Amino acid sequence: xxxxxxxxxxxxxxxxxxxxxxxxxxxxxxxxxxxxxxxxxxxxxxxxxxxxxxxxxxxxxxxxxxxxxxxxxxxxxxxxxxxxxxxxxxxxxxxxxxxxxxxxxxxxxxxxxxxxxxxxxxxxxxxxxxxxxxxxxxxxxxxxxxxxxxxxxxxxxxxxxxxxxxxxxxxxxxxxxxxxxxxxxxxxxxxxxxxxxxxxxxxxxxxxxxxxxxxxxxxxxxxxxxxxxxxxxxxxxxxxxxxxxxxxxxxxxxxxxxxxxxxxxxxxxxxxxxxxxxxxxxxxxxxxxxxxxxxxxxxxxxxxxxxxxxxxxx
Ligand code: SF4
Ligand code: SF4
Numbered sequence: 680x681x682x683x684x685x686x687x688x689x690x691x692x693x694x695x696x697x698x699x700x701x702x703x704x705x706x707x708x709x710x711x712x713x714x715x716x717x718x719x720x721x722x723x724x725x726x727x728x729x730x731x732x733x734x735x736x737x738x739x740x741x742x743x744x745x746x747x748x749x750x751x752x753x754x755x756x757x758x759x760x761x762x763x764x765x766x767x768x769x770x771x772x773x774x775x776x777x778x779x780x781x782x783x784x785x786x787x788x789x790x791x792x793x794x795x796x797x798x799x800x801x802x803x804x805x806x807x808x809x810x811x812x813x814x815x816x817x818x819x820x821x822x823x824x825x826x827x828x829x830x831x832x833x834x835x836x837x838x839x840x841x842x843x844x845x846x847x848x849x850x851x852x853x854x855x856x857x858x859x860x861x862x863x864x865x866x867x868x869x870x871x872x873x874x875x876x877x878x879x880x881x882x883x884x885x886x887x888x889x890x891x892x893x894x895x896x897x898x899x900x901x902x903x904x905x906x907x908x909x910x911x912x913x914x915x916x917x918x919x920x921x922x923x924x925x926x927x928x929x930x931x932x933x934x935x936x937x938x939x940x941x942x943x944x945x946x947x948x949x950x951x952x953x954x955x956x957x958x959x960x961x962x963x964x965x966x967x968x969x970x971x972x973x974x975x976x977x978x979x980x981x982x983x984x985x986x987x988x989x990x991x992x993x
Contacts (some may be wrong), residue, residue, distance in 0.1 A: 681745045681830045681858050681933035684718060685890065690950025691991040692701045693752035693957055695732075696794040697749035697757040697835060698813070699723055703885065704730045704792070704806045707965035708958065709735035713744055715981040721833060721952060722822055724748040724820045731828070747860060748824060750851070751814050751835035754841050756897050757862075758835065759795030759810040767807035774808060779901065779955060781966075784843050796898040796955070811973065812822055817850050823889040825855055826884070833860035833892065835843040836876070837867055848880055860890035864897055864931060873914075893918050894931035907932040907956075915946045916938050930953055937988040951991045960984060 684690050693712045696883065698725050709720055709732045718741070722728050722804050727745060728962040736744050747772030761776075761782070767900035768786050775783040778799055790813075800808045821832075832855050845854055851859060861966050863873055880888050911929045918927055929937055930952035935959045964980035 681719070682887070684745065684860075685887075685949045687949070688949050689992045690928070690990045691721055691950035691988050692721055692747070692930075692950060693717045694930070694952050694954030695723070695728075696722040696780075696954060696958070697721075697723055697751060697833075698760065698794045700725050700728055701780070702727055704965065706731040707970060708961065710739050711961050711977065711980045711984060712740040712957070712975060712988070713739040715984045718744045719747065719950070720744060721747045721749055721954075724750050724815050724824060726820075726823060726827070729824065731825070739896060745830035747831035747833050748820075748829055749833040749835060749862075750817060750847070750991075752838050752840060752847060753814050754810075754812045755814065755835040755837045756795045756797065757837075758812055758814040760790050760813050761795070761799050762809050762811050763788060764807045764809065767805045769807075771804075771806055773802045775802070775803050776858075781960060792928065793913045794898060797914055806810070817847060817854075821851070821854055825982060829857075831858045831890070832858055833862055835861070835862045835892075836880075837894070837897070839867060841954065844876075858888055858890065859884070860892055860928070862930070863868040863896050863918075864890040864894040864912070865917075866897070870917045873917055874923075877921065877923060877925070880893045881925060883980075890926040890928050891918050891923075892928045892930045892952060895929075896932045899932040900956055901959055903934040903936060903956065905936050908934055908940055911937060912940050912944050912946060915941065915948060916944060919946055926950075928953060932953070935987050938990050953987060953991075956982065957987060959968050960987065 697939040770786045780792045914971035926949040933953045
């Protein structure tokens with residue numbers, strides 16, 4: 680049971696990316712991280728992505744792992760996709776150079792790879808990049824996914840549209856009985872508003888059936904330092920101080936320093952979810968054309984990710 684893993688307070692979750700529908704990348708990420716000891720995986724709400732993750736777990740002979748799918752409200756950064764305006768674009772290549780997902784090639788965006796991180800937008804001096812929200816229609820995707828079996832649904836609710844949040848949260852609660860996760864950050868909400876929202880969202884749920892993911896800076900975790908992870912710990916403290924009966928998970932800018940900083944700040948977390956940093960440290964291995972044929976690559980990739988996983992699970 681996922682609950683047992685959360686109760687250990689040493690749960691490491693690999694975040695593949697709510698918008699990441701790159702099947703081959705998902706398969707390799709899950710294979711490497713499962714082989715290295717990860718037992719909780721966060722995936723896009725896409726049946727093919729889930730099937731790829733299950734294949735990878737079978738290949739790694741890991742049979743005690745848990746899958747979470749992520750859904751979001753309109754304009755939550757996790758469900759945004761970059762779009763280029765070719766009336767403005769001068770094909771300078773700057774966006775391609777910074778994209779952590781390799782989602783831009785010759786000023787064309789491969790949507791299935793884009794995770795909406797915003798890095799391309801920041802470097803475009805021509806203001807040629809904007810975002811479209813591609814949030815999933817829950818009626819269309821959830822029933823089939825829930826029927827096939829998952830262990831958690833994560834709801835990204837970083838926005839101010841209370842009606843949409845309420846309606847989608849109700850739909851999820853009415854259609855899924857397992858553990859739910861709420862991903863929240865200080866980006867658009869005051870500290871008080873975060874607590875009020877979580878209180879409202881959990882008032883009808885049983886104690887400790889909800890994870891609250893304290894998302895520091897969403898999708899910011901490229902570096903392995905305290906500064907990057909500071910906001911995740913600060914956000915977690917706000918949720919902890921609310922004393923709500925929820926599992927508290929750190930995310931957003933998380934890295935190998937996260938647990939150390941959280942312990943120093945007396946944060947009692949159930950685990951740490953790592954996305955950008957986790958994907959970055961394994962990128963050079965999973966991009967290799969001989970990944971599936973050269974056993975040495977998997978060994979090296981596992982070695983590369985072990986310190987990150989161990990910083991949480993040990
Ligand atoms: S950075 Fe802007 S101008 Fe340059 S290639 Fe990308 S979209 Fe075009
Ligand atoms: S930089 Fe981020 S937002 Fe831009 S295309 Fe790449 S993944 Fe998408």
